[in-house]
Amino acid sequence: MNTFKNFFASRLGIISAGVFVGIFAPLLQKWGNPGNMGICVACMERDIAGALGLHRAAVVQYIRPEIIGFVLGALIAALLFKEFRPRGGSSPLIRFFLGFFAMIGALVFLGCPWRALLRLAGGDGNAILGLLGLIAGIWIGVLFLKSGYSLGRSQKEKIFSGWVFPIAMIALFLLLIFSPQFGRTPEGQPTGPIFFSQKGPGSQHAPILISLLIGLCVGFLAQRTRLCTMGAIRDVILIRSTHLLSGVLGIVIAAFFVNLILGQFKAGFSNQPIAHTNHLWNFLGMTLAGLAFALAGGCPGRQLFLSGEGDGDAGIFATGMIVGAGFSHNFSMASSPSGPGAYGPIAVIIGLLFCIVIGFTMREKLT
Amino acid sequence: MGERIDARGLSCPQPVLLTLNEMKKVNKGEIVILVDTDTSKENVSRAATTQGWNVKSIEPEGIGYRITVSKE
Numbered sequence: 001m002n003t004f005k006n007f008f009a010s011r012l013g014i015i016s017a018g019v020f021v022g023i024f025a026p027l028l029q030k031w032g033n034p035g036n037m038g039i040c041v042a043c044m045e046r047d048i049a050g051a052l053g054l055h056r057a058a059v060v061q062y063i064r065p066e067i068i069g070f071v072l073g074a075l076i077a078a079l080l081f082k083e084f085r086p087r088g089g090s091s092p093l094i095r096f097f098l099g100f101f102a103m104i105g106a107l108v109f110l111g112c113p114w115r116a117l118l119r120l121a122g123g124d125g126n127a128i129l130g131l132l133g134l135i136a137g138i139w140i141g142v143l144f145l146k147s148g149y150s151l152g153r154s155q156k157e158k159i160f161s162g163w164v165f166p167i168a169m170i171a172l173f174l175l176l177i178f179s180p181q182f183g184r185t186p187e188g189q190p191t192g193p194i195f196f197s198q199k200g201p202g203s204q205h206a207p208i209l210i211s212l213l214i215g216l217c218v219g220f221l222a223q224r225t226r227l228c229t230m231g232a233i234r235d236v237i238l239i240r241s242t243h244l245l246s247g248v249l250g251i252v253i254a255a256f257f258v259n260l261i262l263g264q265f266k267a268g269f270s271n272q273p274i275a276h277t278n279h280l281w282n283f284l285g286m287t288l289a290g291l292a293f294a295l296a297g298g299c300p301g302r303q304l305f306l307s308g309e310g311d312g313d314a315g316i317f318a319t320g321m322i323v324g325a326g327f328s329h330n331f332s333m334a335s336s337p338s339g340p341g342a343y344g345p346i347a348v349i350i351g352l353l354f355c356i357v358i359g360f361t362m363r364e365k366l367t
Numbered sequence: 368m369g370e371r372i373d374a375r376g377l378s379c380p381q382p383v384l385l386t387l388n389e390m391k392k393v394n395k396g397e398i399v400i401l402v403d404t405d406t407s408k409e410n411v412s413r414a415a416t417t418q419g420w421n422v423k424s425i426e427p428e429g430i431g432y433r434i435t436v437s438k439e
Contacts, residue, residue, distance in 0.1 A: 009409050083405050085430065090378065145384065153376030156403075156430060226406050231379065239383060239414060297378040313378070 005081060008224035011246055017221040018250025024214045025118050025251075026258040028066070031206035035264075035273020036122040038255075039066060039218070040115035041300035042106035042289075043274075045318070046325035046334075047202050048172065053192045054326030057334070059200025063176035065208050068169045069215015070301065074223035074308025075166045076216070081224070086162030088312030091151040094358060095296055095313050099320025100327070101351035102292035102300065107325065107334040108285030108344045109133070110275055112300045113229035113293070116286065117248065119275065121255035123267035129279045133286030138233045140287075141294020144359035145238065149295070151362055154313055162310025165318070176208065201274055223305045230290065230299035274337060281340045281348070288351045295358055370396070374411070375403040375431055382407040383414045386436075390418055395438045397423070403431035412436075 007013045025038030037043055043060075050061030078084040106112050109130045111119060116134060119127035179194045197203040205211065221227070225247060232244035259265040269277050276282070293299050296317050298306060303321075306314035328334040333347040370389055374382035382402050389398050398420075402408050408431075412422045415436040423435040 081405075085404065087376070087403075090376070145380065150377065150381060154378065155376060226409070228379075234380065238380060239387060241414065241417065243413060297380070 001081070008221075011243060014225040014227060014243065014247035015250040017225040017227050018247035019254040020221055021114075021218055021227075022121070022251040022254025022256075023258050024218070025114075026122075026255050026262055026264055028206045028211065028214060029264060030262050031210055032204055033206050033211075034201040034204045036119045036124055037111075037115060037201065037274060038118060040111050040118070041067070041070075041304065042103060042112035042321065042325075043110070043115060043201075045103070045300070045322050046107060046328070049322045049325035050197075050202060050329070051175075051195055053195055054323065055329035056195075057329040058195075058202075059197050060202045060329070061195040061197045062202045062205055063172055063194070064205070065173065065176065065212035066215035066218075067304065068173050068176075069212045069217075070219040070222070070304040071166055071169045071308040073216035073219020073221075074305040075219075077220040077223040078309035083223075084162060084310050086157040086159055086310040086312065087154045088157050088161060088316075090154040090313045091362065092313060092316045094151060094362070095317045096320035096323075097354065098292045098296040098358070099303070099317035100324035101354055102289045102296070102317075103321040103324030104328050104333055104344075104347050104351055105285045105288030105292065106300070107328045108340055108348055109282050109289065110335050112289070114251070114299070114301055117229065117252050118255055119272070121252050122259050122272075123265045124272040124275055125267070125269040126272060126275050126277055126279075126282050129282040130286040133283035134230075134290040135233055136283070137287040137290025137292075138230060138294045139237055140291050140356075141359070142234060142237045144295065148363045149359055150364040151295075151297075151313075152364060154311070157310075157312060161312055165307040165312070165315035173212075219305060219308060222301060223309060226302075227305075228299050228302035230293040231302065233290075234294055276335050276337055276339045278335075278339050281335070281345060284348050284352075285335070285340075285344070288348050288355065291352065291355045291359075295355055370398045372398065372400045374407060375401050377407075379406065379410065383410050386411050386414060387418065390415075390420060390438075397435060397437040400434045400436070401428065401431060402434065403429075408432045408434060
């Protein structure tokens with residue numbers, strides 16, 4: 001067990017986890033997931049929000065098994081390696097809204113940091129603007145961290161509290177399998193409570209078991225190696241450490257080659273799958289997301305893996321993201337391939353102001 | 368017995384930041400860091416090594432670990 005533990009904590013370990021993601025994300029596309037969206041935590045949580053009827057954008061509704069797998073894979077790893085540690089209570093409401101606004105920013109860009117990397121590896125030039133925005137947001141977050149920003153300490157919690165989020169994921173899986181329908185409108189449209197897209201990105205998905213299995217493996221590996229796309233950039237800026245970055249580079253390089261082999265690489269800015277070419281809002285959307293991730297201490301994937309090991313604060317952040325996705329579409333803040341939504345830009349500005357207020361006001365004398 | 372940092376309950380990257388700040392302050396000697404997750408344990412040990420400090424011992428304490436780092 002210790003040999004495994006040491007391997008996963010090593011640089012080779014985290015590169016292996018990154019390469020695993022880089023190989024299987026493009027394959028998930030080949031097996032049915034939407035373009036450059038083999039894995040995208042934000043988009044997939046948005047699809048889940050839609051499937052639950054939290055928004056009614058008919059083209060992005062599906063309960064993505066990858067998300068369920070991320071949490072449960074991390075849970076399995078944490079239990080096996082005795083790292084399952086229920087904890088919480090570090091400014092939960094603030095974390096909820098950081099998740100909320102992170103999602104709004106991510107949906108203005110159309111992707112989380114993972115998808116930004118995968119879009120880059122698929123030749124989508126717009127991803128460069130998103131990644132630059134992400135770096136800018138994290139850089140602002142680092143300034144706050146350096147000046148004593150903290151959401152405070154978490155406390156040990158009772159065992160069951162750590163199980164709540166994983167059990168919610170199992171419930172989601174059951175809803176996916178049984179997809180209950182309570183009736184139809186006079187026009188013949190299903191009334192829910194579960195909605196699955198008939199066309200558009202939400203209707204494109206790999207077979208359930210394949211998605212779940214890959215999700216479980218990613219969750220397991222990422223829990224062990226602490227893979228985090230936000231942390232990768234933050235650590236380079238803050239402590240000049242390239243440990244996490246090597247995992248991220250593993251994702252990009254592996255995904256690039258797998259895309260080439262599968263014929264999925266297409267370089268350019270226009271007509272990229274589920275992307276728009278508005279440089280300013282690609283940049284600023286991800287600036288908001290990056291700042292929110294930095295203030296919350298992890299990218300959306302990392303928040304799911306932490307939720308699996310019992311971190312209730314991370315679970316609150318992920319819940320905030322799902323609720324944020326509902327608002328994002330209901331309030332016309334999410335982008336579409338034709339460009340930013342009507343209220344996306346103003347929402348990004350409000351989100352940035354929120355994060356900046358949090359950054360300035362949450363300080364703690366720790367020593 | 369050197370300086371003592373209580374990083375328990377703090378999320379990434381604060382345990383590392385506190386450790387690095389303390390290292391800058393004392394420059395050499397011994398620092399004891401208390402952490403409560405394996406992630407923090409790995410991050411603090413890794414940061415200490417890259418700064419040229421020696422990880423002397425890691426012992427379980429309570430629900431977490433007591434890490435002792437030193438530099439001559």
